[in-house]
Amino acid sequence: MADTPPPPPPARDETPQDAGTPPPLTRTGREPLWRHMLGERLRHLRHVRGETLDQTARRAGISPQYLSEIERGVKEPSSEMIAAITGALDVTLVDLVSAVADRLVTVRATLRGPTCRAAFALAA
Amino acid sequence: MADTPPPPPPARDETPQDAGTPPPLTRTGREPLWRHMLGERLRHLRHVRGETLDQTARRAGISPQYLSEIERGVKEPSSEMIAAITGALDVTLVDLVSAVADRLVTVRATLRGPTCRAAFALAA
DNA sequence: CGGGCGTTCTGCTGAGAGCAGCGGCCGACC
DNA sequence: GGTCGGCCGCTGCTCTCAGCAGAACGCCCG
Numbered sequence: 136m137a138d139t140p141p142p143p144p145p146a147r148d149e150t151p152q153d154a155g156t157p158p159p160l161t162r163t164g165r166e167p168l169w170r171h172m173l174g175e176r177l178r179h180l181r182h183v184r185g186e187t188l189d190q191t192a193r194r195a196g197i198s199p200q201y202l203s204e205i206e207r208g209v210k211e212p213s214s215e216m217i218a219a220i221t222g223a224l225d226v227t228l229v230d231l232v233s234a235v236a237d238r239l240v241t242v243r244a245t246l247r248g249p250t251c252r253a254a255f256a257l258a259a
Numbered sequence: 260m261a262d263t264p265p266p267p268p269p270a271r272d273e274t275p276q277d278a279g280t281p282p283p284l285t286r287t288g289r290e291p292l293w294r295h296m297l298g299e300r301l302r303h304l305r306h307v308r309g310e311t312l313d314q315t316a317r318r319a320g321i322s323p324q325y326l327s328e329i330e331r332g333v334k335e336p337s338s339e340m341i342a343a344i345t346g347a348l349d350v351t352l353v354d355l356v357s358a359v360a361d362r363l364v365t366v367r368a369t370l371r372g373p374t375c376r377a378a379f380a381l382a383a
Numbered sequence: 384c385g386g387g388c389g390t391t392c393t394g395c396t397g398a399g400a401g402c403a404g405c406g407g408c409c410g411a412c413c
Numbered sequence: 414g415g416t417c418g419g420c421c422g423c424t425g426c427t428c429t430c431a432g433c434a435g436a437a438c439g440c441c442c443g
Binding site: 311312313323324327328331337 | 418419420421422430
């Protein structure tokens with residue numbers, strides 16, 4: 136990504152979202168779990184800064200392999216760990232949590248979209 | 260509290276916030292940790308429903324003592340546990356996360372207020 | 384082919400999640 | 414004053430998993 140440092144993070148994550156599948160839902164088809172949303176947004180924020188796992192992990196004081204597991208929603212980091220990572224990414228907890236909230240709204244709209252269209256089709 | 264069931268939760272937590280001190284900051288005076296914000300908002304949402312620890316804990320399938328520890332920011336619940344509690348409170352993850360984000364913004368404004376005034380006083 | 388990056392695996396240790404039981408504090412109520 | 418409901422705090426327990434280290438693999442690119 137860009138070499139220039141990213142602008143100060145907005146209150147809401149206004150950077151373009153990554154393409155790709157949304158994080159996995161729970162087995163009952165309900166909304167995703169916190170650790171999946173957390174990990175996805177952390178990875179997104181890291182990519183916005185144009186950094187590798189190793190770079191961010193070093194500044195956060197954790198292993199790159201563990202950061203990879205967190206971003207993939209495999210492990211559940213402690214609040215202290217979350218604070219270390221957001222510090223390394225130069226964002227605040229409110230930035231992160233807002234990004235998760237916005238992403239959840241987007242994911243929910245995406246899941247509901249085809250369902251609404253399918254319902255209209257059935258009504259026709 | 261009111262016997263009538265609470266209205267459908269809004270996308271943002273628009274119910275009046277509890278009076279009282281904001282959650283504890285980290286030792287460096289930075290913003291609070293995720294588990295403190297999480298716990299505070301879960302307790303707020305439970306109070307909005309007019310419920311006791313025992314009532315909500317039973318529906319979530321956890322012990323009331325453990326729910327108390329979560330709400331006080333003493334314990335770090337797993338994502339599955341968070342999902343169980345939000346389910347018991349009849350809110351979604353996006354409701355919870357949005358509530359945390361809004362609360363963080365409020366807390367940050369509160370912390371900055373007196374600091375700005377203090378700075379002006381010093382300049383005088 | 385080699386390097387960079389990310390993922391996956393095995394194995395480990397120690398912290399802590401989640402619980403049960405109990406006693407205590409406080410405010411409301413009688 | 415006593416009782417009750419709600420909550421807190423403590424001890425102690427078991428078992429899961431956080432977080433790590435090291436190694437290996439796959440993919441992509443020059």
